[in-house]
Amino acid sequence: MSSYRPIGPVVGMVGAGQLARMTQQPAIALGVELRVLANAPDESAARVIVDTRIGDYRDLSDLRDFAKGCDAITFDHEHVPTEHIRALAADGFTVHPGADALVHAQDKAVMRERLTAIGAPCPxxxxxxxxxxxxxxxxxxxxxxxxxxxxxxxxxxxxxxxxxxxxxxxxxxxxxxxxxxxFVPFERELAVLVARSPHGQGVSYPVVETVQQDGICVEVLAPAPGLDPERAAQAQNIALRIAHELDVTGLLAVELFDSGAGLVVNELAMRPHNSGHWTIEGARTSQFEQHLRAVLDLPLGSPAMAAPVVVMANLLGGDDPDLFKRYEHVMAHDPGVKVHFYGKQVRPGRKIGHVTALGDDLDEVRARARHAAVYLTTGEYT
Amino acid sequence: MSSYRPIGPVVGMVGAGQLARMTQQPAIALGVELRVLANAPDESAARVIVDTRIGDYRDLSDLRDFAKGCDAITFDHEHVPTEHIRALAADGFTVHPGADALVHAQDKAVMRERLTAIGAPCPxxxxxxxxxxxxxxxxxxxxxxxxxxxxxxxxxxxxxxxxxxxxxxxxxxxxxxxxxxxFVPFERELAVLVARSPHGQGVSYPVVETVQQDGICVEVLAPAPGLDPERAAQAQNIALRIAHELDVTGLLAVELFDSGAGLVVNELAMRPHNSGHWTIEGARTSQFEQHLRAVLDLPLGSPAMAAPVVVMANLLGGDDPDLFKRYEHVMAHDPGVKVHFYGKQVRPGRKIGHVTALGDDLDEVRARARHAAVYLTTGEYT
Incomplete structure (x- = not known):
């Protein structure tokens, strides 16, 4: 890398999973030079990012080396020790989200204390x-x-x-x-994705419904079907308020239980989130672009939907390691479905990709996404 | 690269300009391992593609080294000598488009002879x-x-x-x-982008109007405003017919003069084309994804538009080398405009990026794209 001179701003993302990988797509468009800290050169994002550094995210000296020359540091996961993030900030590096915000996505007890204090609905x-x-x-x-x-x-x-x-x-x-x-006896799970910049600008994507199986998100429906507009606004307000109160910079995903009687916050994440993958094609600004804009303190992009209904279905690894041979059928069956592979070896239950379908009718769009996801991962024709 | 094991199909693109750079975005999603042959490590695509090989596209031995291990070879420009492409095919490499097709985009006299023979409208x-x-x-x-x-x-x-x-x-x-x-006294210039796979499947994007200044495309309006539907169908048929007759595999862009009285073919290109950059956000399948699908002989994606009107404006370098300082205004002014930078140093007149706006009303969308392009390149507020 010694001869490489960046032209655009440099964003360093700690972690090289699929979230960093997908962040490379808008980084290419924005002219942002994305750098990742990977554990190994064959990780998902390392395969598609030239400026990949190998190191240990638990090692402060690796983090310091990584941070040099970055205009902003951000994260693909929550596992960097909070004290290391503080140390980087003390060194003068720009880190988004900061340690005082991120700790709420790292430590669930700290999160509950704080949400209780600001009156956000908790169990x-x-x-x-x-x-x-x-x-x-x-x-x-x-x-x-x-x-x-x-x-x-x-x-x-x-x-x-x-x-x-x-x-x-x-x-x-x-x-x-x-x-x-x-235990919250919920009717369904919702998620709200918001972005907030260091300037304090905030935007919210439409509230989505997330469908879980065995604790893993398998499907996201955007917008959440049949959600009362007042409750949708309430969910967006909760998320924007949490982002503001916790001084979140970058993305904040708020997972909510919809108990019928009301909303309860389940989890927080401060990074691109599985519940927002639909935005790549389904919104005018993808969550990955939005995160880059937020951590660089640029004005945020429009979160407007690109179609009335968008459904994302995760691809969870099955027994067959070769997904590519089933590509052909899925593409021939539905020229409009979008396939995303993460460049990961298939292991049973592992998130190895996702598919997105867009359209006007929920049942039809959902059936299309599901067909593609089931066929790609199992070879079964639904 | 010695330890790197590809998971997906490997596509080798000769050339590392902005077309290869933008092809990396869908390659990431499709899990296609994109390899480029660059002249130097700081070229536009080399900055964002891990498997960048440095070599001379005019040197057959460099091309042979590059081609090893690729499932398909394709091009970011037309400058590879035709005889080298024949030699690669004779070696058993899969090359799309093949030499017999590509020569029509390399040699304008050969192109005119052939188009005349098949009855395509020529001056x-x-x-x-x-x-x-x-x-x-x-x-x-x-x-x-x-x-x-x-x-x-x-x-x-x-x-x-x-x-x-x-x-x-x-x-x-x-x-x-x-x-x-x-000389064709034309009223305006149109372009049709089609894709054709080795199987023979063909799709056409909507006909667009291209606006040129000093021989350089500055603006693309999709679909071509006020174009008679019969003439639009005629343009698409001309392009699909040329693709079929010339056995084009991958993309074919056909530039046309609209003389009022009829259509005349101006130029051919067999690669992603400036007249198709609007498809990144403006169509369900971008031209770059479509090209990858075509050269891998996968079923083609939907060319349907994602909005009623899409306008793309090129960013041509001005006197100021720093585009990024004007980012902020453009993003704040219009949260829906999409900016694409090519990672190239600014030189006067050089294509360094483009912007895309989507919407319902041509005048409004065109004004938005133009504002962003003019402001980014000159700092002037239109």
Missing amino acids: AWARVSGVEDVTRFAGEHGWPVVLKAVRGGYDGRGVWVCRTAEEAAEAFAAGVPLMAEA | AWARVSGVEDVTRFAGEHGWPVVLKAVRGGYDGRGVWVCRTAEEAAEAFAAGVPLMAEA
Whole structure:
């Protein structure tokens, strides 16, 4: 890289998964020089980004080397130690989101404390250090109790829905700090994606419905079908308010339970999010472009939808490692469906790509996305 | 690159300009491993493509090294010697378009011979080897006579509109083989972009109007405003027919003069084309994705428009090398405009990027695109 002279602003993204990979697409258009910190040269984003540095995101000296020359540092995941982010900022590097914001996406107990303080709707919750705490919590709020790893869980990992003290004991066997939340009997899950720039400009994408299987998002419907406009506005306001109160810079995804009676915040993420992949074709500004604009403190792009209905379906690895041989059928069957592969080896259950369909009619668009996703991953014709 | 193992199909594109750069965006989504042959590591596409090889596209041994391991070879420009393309095919490499097709985009006299033979509408034309030939041609078809370099011209270079024998003599002073064409008094210029796969599947994008200044395309209006639907269908049929007759694989751009009385073919290109940049946001399948699908012999994608009106305006370098400082205004002024920078140093008159606007009303969309383009390149507020 020694002879390489950047022309545009340099954004360094720590992590080289599919989120960094997809961020490269708008970076190419914007003339933003995207740099990633990868664990290994064959990671998803490393395959498509020239300025890939290999290093350990848990090592402050690797992070410092990586940050040199970047106009902004941001993240493809939440796993960089909070104290390292503080250290980078103290060095004078521009980091978005900052440590004081990001900690709310890293530490679920800190997040619950803060959301409770600002009046955002949360389930009953408590820090718990053993089964007795859980039993006490259940005495007040009833079983089941949801135990969550305070740090490090994702895609359903680090979450235990416990119906008894015995099940709670099994969760503690994982040996990580846990917190308890009351189980929310929800009708469906929603997500709101907002972006906020250091200037304080905020925009919200339409509220979407996320469909989960075994704790993993399998489908996103944009906009959330049949959602009452007032409740949609309420969800967007919650997300924009959290972004403002927590001083989030970049994207904020707020996952919500829709309990019928009201909305409850489930999780926060401060990066491009699976619930926003539909925006690549489905919105005038993709979430990945929006994140780059936000972390560079550029004016934000229009979040308007590019079609009345957009459905995204995740591709979860099956038993067959070769997806490409089924490409042909999917493309021939539906010339309008958009396929995204992440350049990852297929492993059962692993997110290896997604498909997006756009149109006017939810049932039709959803059937198209589902057909493509099921066929690509299993070879079954739905 | 020794440890790098491709997961998806490998497409090798000879040349590393902005067309290859923009092809990387859909390659990322499709999981296609894009490799480019660059002259230097700081070229437009080399900045965003990991598998960049440095070499000389005029050197057969460089081309052979480059082609090894590619599932298909294609081109970002027309300058690879025809005989080298034949040699690669003889080696067993898959090359799209093939030499017998591509020669029609390389050699304007061969193109005119063939188009005349298949009955595609052409101006009167002749091979000329000196001023006397031009005078004879003018005697038959009148002045002005358009002299064109048979090979190698682009963006208005290699074209001389001659009103007298003296002007024709100046053109011959360039020392390259020329041909003569009758001047077509056109009302406007149109372009049709079609794709054709080795299987023979063909699709056509809507006909667009291209606005030129000094022989360089500055603006593309999609669809061509006020174009009679019959004439639009005629233009699409001409392009699809040429693609079929010439056995084009990949994209074919057909530039047409609309003389009011009828259509006349001006130029052919067999690659992604400036007249198709609007498709990145403006069509369900961008021309760059379409080209990858075609050269891999995959089913082609939908060319349907994503909005009623799309306008693309080129960014031509001005005196100021720093475009990025004007980013902010353009993005704040119009959150819906899409900016594409090519990662090239600014030089006066050089194509360094483009902007695209989408909407419902031509005048409004055109004004938005123009504002962004003029402001980005000159700092003037229109």
